[in-house]
Amino acid sequence: MTAATSTTPATGAVRIRAAFDAARAAKRTALVPYVVAGRPGIDACVDLVEQLVAAGADVIELGVPFSDPLADGTVIRNATRRALDDGMTVAGVLDIVRAVRACDVEVPIILMGYVNPLLAYGLEAFCADAASAGVDGLIVPDAQQLVALRSAASANGLGITMLVTPLSSEARIRELATQSTGFLYAVATTGATGARTDVADATLDLLVRARAAAAGVPVAVGFGISTPEHVARLAPHADGVIVGSALVELVEQDAAAAIARVGELAAATRTA
């Protein structure tokens, strides 16, 4: 057994950090589009991800469909229901990631999903298979307390992202920031996912608190962000912006419009 060398491949967490660092160096906030895996179809989803990256996405967040997404709004619920009706599974999501990687897409890919399908797959097996498929990080919003998930992710070089909200205490933000190995996810509002009309002061306040507590871990903001104006307003205050429901809604109507929207959003990411 030879000693570990510097040729050890970078972990997912490191690649995620590098993507945020690169955006920061370019005086931009990183743009993180969220799409539901398997929408609008399996091959179409692979094409969509490839084109979102071409349009300016710095990191891709892929939603793993679950039958009972407690905290998601109507748009994402309906899209995940359609994906499940078309037969999407956890293994199917990993196939999509492999196909995306086969298209030479190199940006970090984060999977976001509820815990039950991962428990059914087996946490260890899931983290190992996800890493080998080309996944860089995980967001599992209903299992933030699950040490076994953090261990399995860490053992396989996957970054873990925790979520904080405007109602999280300072101590809670510090705790969750410490546990986050990719980036910290600041939930912009107290409601479920879904587009909103404006950016609340509470969101900016949360970002100030989260960045202070995160001690260098990038902070990305999501929930309710839909327009270039939102992105421009948040860009100076966040290391990344996550656009979910608004994009998912466009994908359900017309994937080309979603790609065009990401282009518009990318143009609004300048921080200075």
Next chain:
Amino acid sequence: MTRQAHAPAQPADALDGFRLDAHPMQEHFGPYGGSWIPEVLVPAATRIAHAWADARQDPDFLAEYAHLCRTFIGRPTPLQDAPRLTSHAGGARILLKREDLAHTGAHKINNAIGQALLAKRLGVTSVIAETGAGQHGVATATACALLGIECVVHMGSHDIERQHPNVVRMELLGATVHPVDEGTRTLTDAVSSAVRAWISDPEGTYYLIGSAVGMHPFPTMVRDLQCVIGHEARVQSLALVDQLPNAVVACVGGGSNSIGTFVPFVADEGVELHGAEAAGDGIDTPRHASSIAGGRDGVLHGAHTKLLQDDDGQVLPTHSISAGLDYPGVGPEHAQLAATGRATYHPVTDAQAMDALEVLCRTEGIIPAIESAHAIHLAVELASTRSSDEVVLVTVSGRGDKDLSSIIAWREGRLGDAR
């Protein structure tokens, strides 16, 4: 000086001595339970957990709850002999705990009143609830009308069409029925819609859950409130038959009437506990709702529990003729009672329940809810194998008036099959 010193002398009843903190407040029931919730829900759930930890040991809160139990719900509900049902079974003596005689016709009101009192204590102005067939919605609307709290009931638009009389009841009681037009437009979508409304305003609203399921503290809180059933039944059994029952039986969907019936007997080692799960067309078919008999460990609505799910961890659609048992999970305390063997859970099919419903009607003059008929079937089956000096106590969780359209459809369907 104690409160009792000032209270007017009253004859003792079976509710006397009931305490909301008689059993420990637990987040975990062995490997089950917990708080598997997104961070957006944590502040709201934590707030309710703290409030309940405080209220459950406050003598003034208990006094107010007990007062409303007596004056509004009509507690204690009777525990009665069922001689003709006993003869029909041909074995052990069967006792009926009559929750069907509680105001609004089912045990649901015990929970709704208690949580509405907690909402008032928290100072919130609006209560949110979900409902499937409408029973929990009606109970919540009733409690909110009594206590002067605004009530919004989320209900799938498909259920609104199917359960129109309950929609009218809720509206008569001053509640707003919020139609949910997504997904299957039934209970599971109503739950998510109600939870999302709650997390949008966790300080100003209160989510009044209907069963002993979901994230901490709901399984404990609903159990504490429903334990009034088992507390009374225990006292009444000792008074009526000079002994504790040999077996206690109740139906289990989410499991609120059953956990409330069982838990006060858990420490009585000689008392067997038996739950009747909804087996629909049979647990060897895809159409059932027996989470313990047919489920695997999983996470739903914030709790780790027994769950009907496919190999990919997606929650399965369920079927039961009884809307109240038609839930893919089960309260986490039941999952633990099953795992330790302290309670035993038995699948009861639609056909068995409907036969038992007719038997109870004809032998005792009681039309039970279809939910409760599952327990009646199991009680008769258990009693038939035992000697006449044994006692089987079964909770009749609700009355069957609400089920007449299902009963009519069932009888017509069965006549159709026979042709």
